[in-house]
Amino acid sequence: MARLYNFSAGPAALPESVLKRAAEEMLDYDGCGMSVMEMSHRSLQFNEIIDGAQHGLRELMHIPENYRILFLQGGASSQFAMVPLNLMKRSGKADYINSGYWSQKAIDEAKRYISVNVAASSENVKFNRIPGIPRSSLDPDAGYVHITTNNTIYGTAYHEIPETGGVPLVADMSSNIIGQYYDVKKFGIIYAGAQKNIGPAGLTVVIIRDDLVGFAGDITPAMFNYKKHVEKDSLYNTPPTFAIYIAKLVFEWLIERGGVAGIEQVNREKARLIYDCIDNSALYKSPVVAEDRSIMTIPFMLPTEGLNAKFVKEAGSIGLSGLKGHRAVGGMRASIYNAMPINGVKQLVDFMKKFERDNR
Numbered sequence: 466m467a468r469l470y471n472f473s474a475g476p477a478a479l480p481e482s483v484l485k486r487a488a489e490e491m492l493d494y495d496g497c498g499m500s501v502m503e504m505s506h507r508s509l510q511f512n513e514i515i516d517g518a519q520h521g522l523r524e525l526m527h528i529p530e531n532y533r534i535l536f537l538q539g540g541a542s543s544q545f546a547m548v549p550l551n552l553m554k555r556s557g558k559a560d561y562i563n564s565g566y567w568s569q570k571a572i573d574e575a576k577r578y579i580s581v582n583v584a585a586s587s588e589n590v591k592f593n594r595i596p597g598i599p600r601s602s603l604d605p606d607a608g609y610v611h612i613t614t615n616n617t618i619y620g621t622a623y624h625e626i627p628e629t630g631g632v633p634l635v636a637d638m639s640s641n642i643i644g645q646y647y648d649v650k651k652f653g654i655i656y657a658g659a660q661k662n663i664g665p666a667g668l669t670v671v672i673i674r675d676d677l678v679g680f681a682g683d684i685t686p687a688m689f690n691y692k693k694h695v696e697k698d699s700l701y702n703t704p705p706t707f708a709i710y711i712a713k714l715v716f717e718w719l720i721e722r723g724g725v726a727g728i729e730q731v732n733r734e735k736a737r738l739i740y741d742c743i744d745n746s747a748l749y750k751s752p753v754v755a756e757d758r759s760i761m762t763i764p765f766m767l768p769t770e771g772l773n774a775k776f777v778k779e780a781g782s783i784g785l786s787g788l789k790g791h792r793a794v795g796g797m798r799a800s801i802y803n804a805m806p807i808n809g810v811k812q813l814v815d816f817m818k819k820f821e822r823d824n825r
């Protein structure tokens with residue numbers, strides 16, 4: 466069976482070589498006579514796997530020694546609650562930047578536990594840009610400032626990280642972690658669901674600076690407490706073992722390909738091909754202002770709903786899958802995470818051009 470080019474927003478494409486390796490090792494991992502899925506999370510073999518995954522991510526993102534890496538469950542959506550619950554005792558308030566759907570969800574959840582100030586929002590322009598943050602709207606006594614680095618639904622991204630003075634910056638990086646380079650030192654906490662750029666759904670990565678551990682409110686459930694997971698090095702309970710193993714393989718795959726700096730160049734080139742096609746077309750439109758466009762998730766639309774539907778259907782019939790846009794934005798969305806090869810993007814662009822010629 467032929468593999469499709471999968472442009473889905475997530476769960477998303479994984480590197481083929483990683484899937485093949487996992488298939489080869491499925492029944493017998495490294496001569497130990499069982500699958501990683503069947504192995505004790507306290508075994509020597511699994512210890513090597515989780516250590517390898519940690520080292521891989523540390524190397525890829527240049528994570529300094531004073532940051533812990535946690536492999537948790539519950540998705541980025543659980544982090545919407547875990548972040549405020551774990552920083553509650555620093556100060557009962559935080560600043561949030563609203564750049565769209567997922568930021569809004571983070572805000573709604575945080576409000577259940579702390580007092581939230583929405584310091585900037587691009588809602589009035591339908592989230593077609595990253596909002597500027599007026600200095601005066603940031604509260605110097607806030608426990609943290611929260612941003613969403615890549616807005617998976619609206620197709621915007623931070624290409625520069627805002628200055629927050631001494632207030633720690635917390636970032637939801639679910640859809641551009643290890644796809645675009647950010648200086649980890651600028652952040653207090655980074656979190657991401659794995660299913661976009663890292664590995665299988667079920668794994669959630671949290672990167673936290675040491676000095677931010679230990680401020681959980683008393684109501685915080687043990688499973689939601691970063692400190693418990695830090696103390697046990699992500700083995701407080703049974704972690705998502707197989708997903709961690711796949712993530713380790715993905716990290717190794719990326720290191721071999723030049724790391725985040727290497728893949729970011731490829732990602733920029735992939736994105737440029739699609740944006741050039743949109744900007745040179747009389748038919749396609751990008752809803753996003755040029756300077757804030759994402760290099761991972763690219764929404765675009767045709768003039769009518771009928772044409773959008775026709776595009777998605779015809780693209781699907783030639784093996785370009787997962788292009789239907791999110792209902793909040795409509796049109797199409799091409800998610801071109803690390804594992805999407807440039808050839809997939811070239812095929813998409815060829816199809817876009819052909820579709821335009823046929824439907825002028």
Ligand SMILES: *Cc1c(COP(=O)(O)O)cnc(C)c1O
Nearest residue numbers: 540541542567617637639640658
């Ligand atoms: C997909 C996504 C989420 C939701 O992730 P889950 O792992 O499904 O909870 C949150 N934030 C961003 C930016 C996302 O892209």
